[in-house]
Amino acid sequence: MFEELPVLPPDSILGLAAECRADPNPEKVDLTIGIYMDESGNCPVFKAVSNAQRQLIEQETTKAYLPPQGYQPFLDGMMSLVVGSEQLSARSGQVSAVQTPGGCGAIRIGAEVLQSAAPGARVWVSDPTWPVHLPLLNSVGLHIETYAYYDPATKGVNFDAMVEGLKAAVAGDIVLLHGCCHNPSGADLTPQQWQVIADMAAKQGFTPMIDIAYQGLGDGLEADAVGVRTLIASVPEVVIAASCSKNLGLYRERTGVALFVSGDARSAEATASQAKSAARRVYSMPPAHGGIIAGMVLNDAALRSEWEAELSSMCQRIQGLRTTFREQLEAATGRDFAFIAKEKGMFSFLGLTREQAQQVRKEHSLYMLDSSRINVASLNAGNIERVVAAVAAVS
Ligand SMILES: Cc1ncc(COP(=O)(O)O)c(C=O)c1O
Known part of the structure; x- marks a missing residue:
């Protein structure tokens, strides 16, 4: 064979x-x-991670599977870290979360749910983007398109060209955005530019998908989430893939979360059920160690x-x-x-x-x-x- x-x-x-x-x-x-x-x-x-790990080893009584959606304190901690308490209460009951093996797992699970909702939909990615985005998205059947982003001549974002390119994105399309610390260029959108993209999403009806793998390493935890929060405040549906590899140093523990913001509670239940079903057919349950540690760090005041x-x-x-x-x-x-x-x-x-x-x-x-x-x-x-x-x- x-x-x-x-x-x-x-x-x-x-x-x-x-x-x-x-x-x-x-x-x-x-x-x-x-x-x-x-x-x-x-x-x-991270020292906070070592300290949490020490506590976990003392307290741990089982290695039984986590539930398919993951460790709830971790999910709660990540929802407030990424979405923010203001948007969480504004969109109460409309946000679902599933713990994934790293940010890559979150992108893949997000892509699986998008493919179930809109088979073969177009996903617009920045030119350039992190090369791993392509197989993560097109292996489930989504179709890749690119929009202009980085201008090597000015060594910055060519925002006019980005806006021009994204005029072609319509309802039923997905637009992948880097939440902060664009990989590979390091060139990010300003808060005003995020608002322009959010207004385009609201007007044209495309669904934003945000990959946020570096929250806290650009301008700080809150400032780096401005794009995510601007979009959530502007459009009914947003998909977010967040990674704890870099900002908690949990690379090899494979710790991430796929977040789905929906227009109503029924849709939130649907995205959660679809994400869990996708996880079941790809890897079943998320790894526990990193999620539990991240949950401890996010929720314990001292850590x-x-x-x-x-x-x-x-x-x-x-x-x-x-x-x-x-x-x-x-x-x-x-x-x-x-x-x-x-x-x-x-x-x-x-x-x-x-x-x-x-x-x-x-x-x-x-x-x-x-x-x-x-x-x-x-x-x-x-x-x-x-x-x-x-x-x-x-x-
Ligand atoms: C842009 C981007 N997205 C997502 C990830 C996901 O990383 P991981 O699966 O290790 O959490 C990375 C890691 O390098 C990245 O650079």
Whole structure:
């Protein structure tokens, strides 16, 4: 059966990270993968998470399955974190939530429910978007379209082109938006621009789907949810896929949530039942460990404030790195890198060509994606000068 089965190439991002691991150069720098790294180049466990985990191990009495929708305190905590208490009370009874294996699981479950509601519907994704969006959405039968988003010339959002492109999105279509910290560009919408998109959704009738995987790593937990909340306030139906991988550091615990905001309580019940049925046919129940820990952190006052302080210091460190990187690149090249300091979250396109990105990898063991997307959080005092020198040498 497998004799003719083709061997697939490695995932474009994970494949480069593997290439970097195999590189013997002790000075190599990996800026490919989208995980938060601290000053010592380690992806840390949040102290609040360690503390919750310790408590959980002492208290845990069973490893029985979670119910298919997941751990209720986690769902409650995530609904108020993402949707916010104001929108939750305005849309009381209209929001359903299902715990998923990470943000990817949430996108997939969201896509499954959308496909059940509107088989073969068009999903508009930004150009560019995170490459994994495509298989997550089209493997269930949704049809991908793109809208203009990032302009390499201005190194920012081409909002006029975005609006022009989205004029073609109609009722029955889905528009995928990055809630904050756009991956791969780091270029986000302003609150005013979110309102324009929300008004278009209300007028044209398309359904927004928001992928929010970096809440708290752009401008802070509340500010990063402005887009989500603006849309919920403006249109009856919104699908949200939220991840706890980055903002709680629960990457390998696979912790996320699919949220469905509907026009009425019956529709909320329908989305919940469809999401649970989709989970049942894909993986049955969500993994428990990360959801329980996140639930504890979100709901316990002491753990919550410890977590918020840690998250905020990560966010500030990224912002500080953006400023330093900008200054050093400008000093080394004489060119304008102001865009790096303006962008949000972990990612940025450096503006190198594919050839330059490959050259910098080959000649300097500096690993970035071919698109020149880098993870700013992988920079630190020990590697930043080397990165700047390598970029200056090839561009
Ligand atoms: C844009 C975006 N969405 C969703 C995710 C989901 O991540 P996970 O499934 O690890 O929670 C990621 C992770 O890198 C991401 O970058």
